[in-house]
Amino acid sequence: MLRARYWLAPACVAAMLAGCAQFKYYMQAAQGQYSLWSDARPIDDWLGDPATDPQLRARLEKARLIRKFAVKELGLPDNASYKNYAALSRPFVLWNVVATPELSLRPIQWCFPIAGCVSYRGYYSKEDAMAYAEELRKEGNDVQVGGVPAYSTLGWFSDPLLSTFINYSDAELARMVFHELAHQVVYVPGDSQFNEGFATAVEEAGVARWLELYGTDPMREAYARYNARRQDFLALLVKHRKMLADLYAGKTSTRHKRAEKARIFHHLKSDYARLKESWGGYAGYDRWFAEPLTNAQLSAVATYHDYLPAFRVLLKQERTFVRFYAAVQKIATLDTAQRRQQFDLLGRPPMLNADDGKGAQPTAGGAP
Numbered sequence: 001m002l003r004a005r006y007w008l009a010p011a012c013v014a015a016m017l018a019g020c021a022q023f024k025y026y027m028q029a030a031q032g033q034y035s036l037w038s039d040a041r042p043i044d045d046w047l048g049d050p051a052t053d054p055q056l057r058a059r060l061e062k063a064r065l066i067r068k069f070a071v072k073e074l075g076l077p078d079n080a081s082y083k084n085y086a087a088l089s090r091p092f093v094l095w096n097v098v099a100t101p102e103l104s105l106r107p108i109q110w111c112f113p114i115a116g117c118v119s120y121r122g123y124y125s126k127e128d129a130m131a132y133a134e135e136l137r138k139e140g141n142d143v144q145v146g147g148v149p150a151y152s153t154l155g156w157f158s159d160p161l162l163s164t165f166i167n168y169s170d171a172e173l174a175r176m177v178f179h180e181l182a183h184q185v186v187y188v189p190g191d192s193q194f195n196e197g198f199a200t201a202v203e204e205a206g207v208a209r210w211l212e213l214y215g216t217d218p219m220r221e222a223y224a225r226y227n228a229r230r231q232d233f234l235a236l237l238v239k240h241r242k243m244l245a246d247l248y249a250g251k252t253s254t255r256h257k258r259a260e261k262a263r264i265f266h267h268l269k270s271d272y273a274r275l276k277e278s279w280g281g282y283a284g285y286d287r288w289f290a291e292p293l294t295n296a297q298l299s300a301v302a303t304y305h306d307y308l309p310a311f312r313v314l315l316k317q318e319r320t321f322v323r324f325y326a327a328v329q330k331i332a333t334l335d336t337a338q339r340r341q342q343f344d345l346l347g348r349p350p351m352l353n354a355d356d357g358k359g360a361q362p363t364a365g366g367a368p
Contacts, residue, residue, distance in 0.1 A: 025121075032094065032124030033157070040084035040160035059166045059173075060085055066174045066210070073213070074206050075321040076181040080158035087163045092147030095129035096120040099141045100295040103248050103257050105241065107299045108141065116189025119303055122148065142294035150176050155184040171207050171215070171223045178206035185325050188332045194339060197307030198328055201315055232275055233285055234305060240268045241298040265293040310343040 043060050046052050052060075067083065070076040098120050099108045107119035123129035126145075133143045149165040165176050182202035188194050211220050243264050247257055269289060276282065288297070311328070318324040331342050 028124055028128060029122070033153070035124075036086055036093070036160060036162075037157070039086040039088070040158075041086075042084050043161070046085055056166070060161070062170060063161050063166065063173060063177070065214075066170075066177050069174070069210060069214075070178055070181055070206070073209055074178060074181075074202065075325065076178065076202075077155065077184045079155060079184070081152075081155070081181065081184070082159060082161050082177055084158060084160040085162070085166070086160045090126075091164065092126075092149055093151065093162055093164050094122045094124045094148050095126050096122050096146050096148050097129050097133050097136070097143065098146070098296040098300055099133075099136045099143045100299050102140050102142055102295075103254065103261070105245055105248065105295050105299045105302070107296070107303075108136075111190075116191075118190070118192050119299070122151070142296045144291075144294055144296035144300070146300075150180055152180040152183040154187050169219075169222070171211060171219065171226075174210045175203045175207045179203040186328045186332050188339075191336065191339070192303045193307050194332070196304045197311050200304055200308050201311035202321075204312070205315055205321075229279055229282060229284070232279075233272075234301065236268070236271055236275060237298060237301045238305075240264055240271075241301055243267075244295065244298065268293060307343060310346040313346045 043064055046060055047057060063082065063085075071078040100106060101108075109117040109119055110121045111117040121132065123132065126147075129145050133145045136143045150162060151159075153159055159180060161177075165173065168176065179199045179202065182199035183195060185202075186195075186198055207223070211223060215223070244261065247260050247264065250257070252260075272285070272289065276285075314327055315321075315324045318327050331339055334342065
């Protein structure tokens with residue numbers, strides 16, 4: 001699942017310096033963020049309101065427990081983020097546009113103040129996202145538009161809990177909160193793979209710890225099944241991404257590459273159908289195939305998972321979250337080439353053979 005990161009502090013200045021299209025883009029971003037602030041109310045207000053739906057009340061109480069856990073057990077920031085709640089009238093908080101050239105897996109980059117250059121462009125309106133996606137398609141690019149349930153402003157603003165994810169299962173809700181808070185600990189402008197790999201490592205270890213302390217056997221079993229299916233699905237995507245990467249790196253004709261690209265995507269669909277059978281018909285990933293497959297969908301896999309094995313190894317080595325964060329912050333000060341060198345030193349094991357979070361769990365600080 002893709003998540004967007006949006007930063008608006010210097011947006012007004014940047015908008016004045018930009019062209020008309022950029023001005024319009026920054027304004028929709030500013031208006032979208034402002035609407036979240038306007039709609040958000042403290043959790044205590046919702047809990048104290050007799051009109052609050054009992055189911056929402058239970059989810060907010062759970063979210064508050066998760067938020068306290070994030071600080072105490074994971075050493076994540078103790079600030080105003082995720083202490084308010086906003087009910088939105090749409091299924092996602094925003095929609096991300098991801099694009100690649102027709103015969104490449106390298107995502108197109110967009111550059112923003114503070115965030116640096118990232119491989120997605122977010123819109124608070126689905127219609128605006130679709131319109132921009134169509135512009136990119138007319139230029140010959142592969143494009144994906146994906147709904148985003150949550151994002152982080154990196155601590156610049158108080159990110160609220162949202163109706164777009166509040167009804168997730170306990171483990172999934174915890175995963176979302178841990179991931180977004182992790183972005184407030186370490187963030188390298190312009191290096192999405194580093195940022196997402198780090199946040200994903202924190203969410204994985206955090207959820208394992210959460211389930212250890214607060215989960216029931218059925219919850220742990222359900223999450224284990226979910227995680228196993230997720231790893232199977234990622235393995236499927238990595239396999240076909242490698243096939244496409246090899247194809248595009250070859251010296252064959254454009255016509256041949258287009259034909260082989262279509263064949264690989266057809267093979268991906270067939271392999272998914274067989275994988276789905278092995279899951280007993282579980283259809284949770286069907287939405288991924290709801291639209292024609294593109295390079296853009298597979299390029300996003302790299303953003304979230306290529307550096308994840310190295311972060312897993314580093315977390316295991318450091319043994320506590322506090323030491324892990326310090327080590328990551330140190331790596332974050334290096335330039336891109338040096339950071340990659342550090343990951344090579346960590347071994348960069350194959351993604352799906354990396355430590356799965358079982359065994360000794362890291363703690364917020366001190367020796368476990």
